[in-house]
Amino acid sequence: MSVTADVEQFIISELSQGRDITTIDPGDNLLAKGIVDSHGVMELVAFLEERYGISVRDEDLTPENFESVARIDEFVARKQDGRG
Amino acid sequence: MLTDLLYENASARADEVAIVYRDERVTHADLLERTERLAAGLAAQGVGRGDAVALLLPNDPSFVASYFAISGLGAVVVPVNPAFKQDELDFYFRQCEVRAVISDERTAGVCERIVSGWERPAQVITTSSAHGQALTLDALMEAEPQKLEPRSPDEPLVYQFSSGSTGRPKRVARTHAQCTGEASYYATMGLGPEDKIFCAIPLFHTYGMGCCMFAAAGTGATLVVLEDPNPFLLRRQRAIELLEQEQATIFPGVPFNFRLMAEAPASADLSSIRLAFSAGTALPRPFFDAFLDKFGVPVRQLYGCTEAGTLTANMDADPVASFESVGRPVDGVEVRIEDDDGEPVPTGSIGEVAVRSPGLTDGYVDMPELNSQVFREGFFITGDLGQIDAEGRLTITGRKKLLIEVGGYKVDPIEVEDVVGAHPKVGEAVVVGVPGKVAGEEVVKAVVVPSDAVDERELITFCQERLANFKVPQVVEFREEIPKSPLGKILRKYLI
Numbered sequence: 001m002s003v004t005a006d007v008e009q010f011i012i013s014e015l016s017q018g019r020d021i022t023t024i025d026p027g028d029n030l031l032a033k034g035i036v037d038s039h040g041v042m043e044l045v046a047f048l049e050e051r052y053g054i055s056v057r058d059e060d061l062t063p064e065n066f067e068s069v070a071r072i073d074e075f076v077a078r079k080q081d082g083r084g
Numbered sequence: 085m086l087t088d089l090l091y092e093n094a095s096a097r098a099d100e101v102a103i104v105y106r107d108e109r110v111t112h113a114d115l116l117e118r119t120e121r122l123a124a125g126l127a128a129q130g131v132g133r134g135d136a137v138a139l140l141l142p143n144d145p146s147f148v149a150s151y152f153a154i155s156g157l158g159a160v161v162v163p164v165n166p167a168f169k170q171d172e173l174d175f176y177f178r179q180c181e182v183r184a185v186i187s188d189e190r191t192a193g194v195c196e197r198i199v200s201g202w203e204r205p206a207q208v209i210t211t212s213s214a215h216g217q218a219l220t221l222d223a224l225m226e227a228e229p230q231k232l233e234p235r236s237p238d239e240p241l242v243y244q245f246s247s248g249s250t251g252r253p254k255r256v257a258r259t260h261a262q263c264t265g266e267a268s269y270y271a272t273m274g275l276g277p278e279d280k281i282f283c284a285i286p287l288f289h290t291y292g293m294g295c296c297m298f299a300a301a302g303t304g305a306t307l308v309v310l311e312d313p314n315p316f317l318l319r320r321q322r323a324i325e326l327l328e329q330e331q332a333t334i335f336p337g338v339p340f341n342f343r344l345m346a347e348a349p350a351s352a353d354l355s356s357i358r359l360a361f362s363a364g365t366a367l368p369r370p371f372f373d374a375f376l377d378k379f380g381v382p383v384r385q386l387y388g389c390t391e392a393g394t395l396t397a398n399m400d401a402d403p404v405a406s407f408e409s410v411g412r413p414v415d416g417v418e419v420r421i422e423d424d425d426g427e428p429v430p431t432g433s434i435g436e437v438a439v440r441s442p443g444l445t446d447g448y449v450d451m452p453e454l455n456s457q458v459f460r461e462g463f464f465i466t467g468d469l470g471q472i473d474a475e476g477r478l479t480i481t482g483r484k485k486l487l488i489e490v491g492g493y494k495v496d497p498i499e500v501e502d503v504v505g506a507h508p509k510v511g512e513a514v515v516v517g518v519p520g521k522v523a524g525e526e527v528v529k530a531v532v533v534p535s536d537a538v539d540e541r542e543l544i545t546f547c548q549e550r551l552a553n554f555k556v557p558q559v560v561e562f563r564e565e566i567p568k569s570p571l572g573k574i575l576r577k578y579l580i
Binding site: 040061 | 166318322349
């Protein structure tokens with residue numbers, strides 16, 4: 001499964017319960033839609049670290065890295081390439 | 085009354101900035117015009133005196149204009165957390181019999197669903213027509229401005245909900261006189277038109293409503309609004325930049341804000357802040373020290389409640405020495421410490437905190453029995469425990485009521501127990517707060533006696549569908565029975 005599909009599934013099943021969200025477009029702004037709150041960010045970080053073996057540092061915690069599934073996909077790719 | 089403050093500001097400082105939001109600079113004259121237009125638009129839709137109007141907007145100029153427009157018509161504002169789920173919103177809307185709902189595109193769909201089945205459906209007014217709604221705020225604001233008539237002091241202005249130990253939240257009505265009474269405190273705390281209040285806490289909450297919106301209206305100060313403050317973990321750098329860029333002078337926050345900002349990788353010059361307040365829950369010393377070390381700003385504790393708004397604030401010349409204290413009562417507020425019989429305790433002794441205030445509600449709506457217990461001789465018995473020192477400073481030492489503190493929110497365990505207990509495979513459930521990973525923060529834990537095979541994931545999902553995320557148990561522990569005293573009282577201490 002691709003990172004995009006994997007993260008989408010995680011967000012739908014774990015973070016967006018009760019919000020009538022069955023699909024997420026990779027470009028959807030997760031923050032503006034209120035899908036990911038502070039607790040959700042920590043859950044997402046834990047998921048990414050465990051699933052992809054990356055380390056998310058304090059300075060990585062920015063809207064630019066987490067505002068959409070597409071951005072998260074790019075962030076994971078950078079981390080895995082050792083560029084982040 | 086409260087809306088009179090808008091007219092006073094528009095008259096005294098028409099071209100000065102009332103609200104900073106993204107690239108917008110809303111002057112006091114602009115704010116009044118938006119409010120008057122919206123009031124006229126709402127009136128044309130039939131909203132009038134005594135009608136409850138739910139407000140589910142993020143912190144932005146529309147929230148402020150809507151709040152004043154609704155209250156200026158004599159209707160009652162019902163500010164609601166937009167993070168609430170359908171069942172919760174349904175409860176609030178029905179409790180208040182809302183006549184209209186103002187929401188953004190995130191919640192418009194769920195609001196439509198809630199009210200569509202009603203015999204007399206409420207109108208849903210949205211910030212955009214993304215969901216095909218006919219009524220938008222912009223359309224309503226095309227109305228000609230309507231001067232707002234003075235309101236009677238005793239008319240209800242706002243309905244809010246207070247957590248407690250009696251199940252679902254209780255409705256608190258506060259009148260024009262009570263809200264205006266609170267708005268008058270802030271000038272006596274030294275705030276004035278030259279101040280810039282940084283608004284990163286939700287305006288739908290009593291704390292943001294009072295310390296940001298009422299404070300700005302009452303003093304003519306500028307509100308500097310942090311756009312999309314959630315998740316604050318991702319917005320802290322923006323918060324720091326905005327504080328520095330706008331040279332904010334007043335910063336009301338919760339411990340969570342101060343900790344995350346202190347831990348942010350980058351720093352900034354925040355020396356413009358002359359008063360930083362923390363409320364909502366006790367400020368742990370490590371957070372105070374970290375923020376002071378990083379930014380050179382001591383955070384002062386402030387104390388208030390949904391029933392009365394702001395009550396006390398630490399305004400000491402040396403707030404480092406008295407950091408644990410929430411300070412002395414603000415102008416017009418009385419605080420006393422009572423024993424279990426309701427008698428005042430000696431100075432320095434711990435007891436239950438009772439307050440009397442110009443901002444205090446007359447009582448919970450339709451709860452006469454409870455009101456007779458917690459409102460006595462003009463005082464509200466808060467359920468918090470505290471002590472007053474020889475200098476008159478209050479320190480909160482604990483709480484008598486069973487509330488769980490999660491990221492600045494108070495979670496009523498009984499409300500969560502009601503939801504967990506409604507699962508068909510749960511025989512009995514008790515919800516408690518257990519220490520989280522960070523000092524001073526708690527995590528919601530459900531202790532469950534199952535009546536059939538069920539796993540943790542299933543119960544958490546069940547709660548996620550019915551409760552705002554901050555109320556959802558993060559831990560579920562299964563037991564064969566709940567420990568109880570011989571009289572049947574749940575022994576919560578054995579569940580933590």
